[in-house]
Amino acid sequence: MTPEQIYFLTLGLLNLVVALAGSRIEDLEGKPASIHFLTFGFLAFSFSWFLYAFEIGTFLQIVSAILSLIFIWGIVIFSFKRCEKRVPWFFIISGFLLHSSIQSYLTYKNDFTAVLHLSGVLIPALFLLISYLFFKIKKERNSSDTTLTYVFLIMIVVLVSRSVALETSADFFAITKITSQAIWPAFSVAVGVFSFLSFTEEAQGKLKMESITDPLTGILNRRGFIDALKNKTEEAWVTNHKATLVMFDLDHFKNINDTYGHDAGDIVLKKCVQQTKMKLRDCDLFGRYGGEEFSILLFGVDLRKAQSIVERMRTGLEEMNCTYKTDEIKITASFGLAEMKESVEFDEAFIKADNALYDAKNNGRNRIEIRL
DSSP, rough: OHHHHHHHHHHHHHHHHHHHHTTTTTTTTBHHHHHHHHHHHHOOOOOOOOEEHHHHHHHHHHHHHHHHHHHHHHHHHHHHHHHTTOOHHHHHHHHHHHHHHHHHHHTTTTTTTHHHHHHHHHHHHHHHHHHIIIIIIIISSOHHHHHHHHHHHHHHHHHHHHHHHHHHHHHHHHHHHHHHHHHHHHHHHHHHHHHHHHHHHHHHHHHHHHTTTTTTTTBOOOOHHHHHHHHHHHHHHHOOOOOOEEEETTHHHHHHHHOHHHHHHHHHHHHHHHHHTTTOOOEEEEEEETTEEEEEEEEOOOOHHHHHHHHHHHHHHHHOOEETTTEEEOOOOOEEEEOOTTTTOOHHHHHHHHHHHHHHHHHTSSSSEOEE
């Protein structure tokens, strides 16, 4: 067996392993639809390299070339689906048929110079489209997506350089030919690895988000709020900003659950969160501390200004219309405020705000109290 045959067989096995690995990929919602196109592409690519490992006639050379194009266009479909964009099937199907027809014709004519030029134009154009999708279109891009973009950009440089070298310098072409032969295994592995890592990173991100998010209201849960509060207050001390901690509780919420049921209570909680978020800025924090109790950090706001903001929250909740079936449910809330200070521990600030909240409830509810 010649070194060239070993090279082709190794590439075939490598892509087959990647295809098998891709078939095992799952996210939190099961197997992603996009992964099917990627694994099928790798499977086609592996058979393409296996064919190259043996003395084959023109027909099988054409088959091998088409299998390679299935890999390339499979990545294009995968990229559209991965970036949650509608797949332009007419463009994909017509583009693939045209690409494979031209390549088959050139292979049949044994015009491999033209084949290289074709690969140096069409494949880089497709890789540029893929790079654009991952770098500009994908909404939640992670580090693996960014790395994947760079992998495609590197391949664009290699393929274009090889095509240019074919017409300019025999020595340069020899170098780029060796480079492209060395880089194809790295490219296919990199596409597989970083595509799979992207799913893993995304799943980890979703798990982390779920661990700090209240499933009913969609805002931070207690753990998420405390973690975010530590980071936000550190930012406040560094930038010399003030910050105010707000704790509030829905008045007589137990009566709502007892009278109308827990479904009604859930609707009230979600409605209250929506109403309160309207009064907050992007720099503020909002979390469900537990049950019907909520916590807010007003960033860059002292107690006097915070009291004015919270009064608008209190009024908004009091005037809010909340309907369950045919019943109109009226809501009020009690608020406790405490200023966050660099010299004061987190626990102490929470205790002050919580005590202020209890003062508000003991003093008649539907009011604001402050603890200095």
